[in-house]
Amino acid sequence: MALRILITTDYLHPGDAVDQLLCDHGLEPVYSPFRGPRPFEERRALFDGVSGAIVASEPVTADMLADAASLKVIARSGVGYDSIDLPAAVASGVRVCNAPGTNHHSVAEFTIGLIIMAARRLSEVTTAVRQRRWPREAGHELRGSTLGIIGYGPSGRATANLGVALGMNVLVTTRHPDPDNTAILFTGLDTVIRGADYLSLHTRAGQHTGPLIDALRLEAMKPSSILINTARGSLVDEEALAKALHDGTIAGAALDVLQSEPLPGDSPLRGLDNVLITSHLAGQTAQARTRAGLAAAQAVIDVLESREPAHPVDP
Template sequence: MSNRIVITTDYLHPGDTVDAMLRERGLEPVYSPAGGHRADEEKLALFAGAVGAIAASEPVTAQMLAAAPTLKVLARAGVGYDNVDIDAAGELGIRVCNTPGVNHHAVAEMTLALMLSCARRLSSVFEGLGKGVWPREAGTELRGKTLGVIGYGPSGRAIAVLGAALGMRVLVSTGHPDASSHVSPSVEFADFDSTIGSADYLTLHSRAGKGDPIIGAETFTAMKDSAILINTARGSLVDEEALVTALEAGEIASAGLDVFQREPLVGDNPLRTMSNVVITSHLAGQTLEARERAGVAAAQAVIDVLDGKVPNGLVV
């Protein structure tokens, strides 16, 4: 029986904690870090001969899974798994796991960083300083503003805590409102339309759906023209073409984005050069602490499946 575990997560390395965990179990970690585009032949050969995998956020297609007949488990070193063809994995009997609860504080802190960057126009300040000028633009404060939170999982709750602590009114739109989950008297549940219409800052913390983006042209029309959109969740949640149009037309003031419909972000994407957009490279959950927790949790899920146990974070 194969004992190969393919690891594509680029922050996991030989000799680290995850490597030691797998080797102690008698498994052989094989490293093939995600680094952008892979040729079709490389994709099909990626998991060949492996019994398990710890995967980054690059796409894992039905064809890739079908080309790996020995594969029994694929663990995402992260919360999202929309990059994996779950239906195909289920049909092939491949267990797919994620690592919930490992990075929500990191995501919430990055969300706050993007909010502050947009509020204080830090991108233009940094750019101006780099050009030798001395920008003195007036930004805005978060205190007293309304924070709209779409989705109320761990990261949604964590940013609600931070928003409330800063003196913001927090509106939450979720399909599963639960009064017992309130983290502050400043947090209120509201429907989607009320949340987007009232928000000075609208931050997304929903799972990716299989349908159209939840934030599109109609959403931007309904938002305040002074509003700021923050997305540290999933690129598929936002219609990027509609976002660019809304930013150019002044339907919303600005956006702070860590995730995109296509990653890495292509060079000619207009979001790269818009003065009212702050972009980061899908690193909201990428703190040293969160990476350690995610890697260990993913490795444990692989080990549990191979030992015949039910792992934490089982998706299918």
């Protein structure tokens, strides 16, 4: 009997390239796409009878893993894996892998898109035109402004390079600077936060105690600055951000990731005109989805065929 592979990533479907790859290796894909929080009993039974799983950003908790007797591997069809209880997976003997290097260009392009939307107030303008108004307020050029980047992994590096190409002054804080890239100034975290007109987050969760961007760091930003987060929702204190946006501590924010997704109805970010929120789309191009899905499938295959996967994240 073929080993069953659960696929919860909502953009993967029967008959696609991922499905075909798994079938070619004698595996049986089964689908249960994640479209929002599942009832408790469904969550507990999600991994019953499956040997591997390909997941997107769906939370994978200790109680879900407790009875997953046949599960050998979980592969993220993306980069971040903070939605997976990694210690619980390790304790259960479940390998955990991700798919780095598959969507960083998509994330970088989306980040710059958010910056342009904020600089030119495109969301407000298009909404006004639909309402039969014709706004003519001035926006801001990116050339000559300062792009601050926290983190210099693949998406941070790609975003920095796009900023340079647009004529922006680019400041980066990272543990791994690139001294050969003289177009970028590598400096400390506080300098980046204070100097940025556009502050973009590209660092991992778990490297900081509490949110990276809290009330104190929001206070340190320019009153005219814009915060952009396409990395991890847990990096930003959303209550502090909502207050900073309401009080004019910073000019605006553009968020593609949130502490809880979809955005809760009672979120303090709702009702604010100076925040742009998108639905976790930065890495979601057709090309990136294909690359990420195939990388995740290959990780599942490698583990089940007793090979070391290319990108394990378990210790």
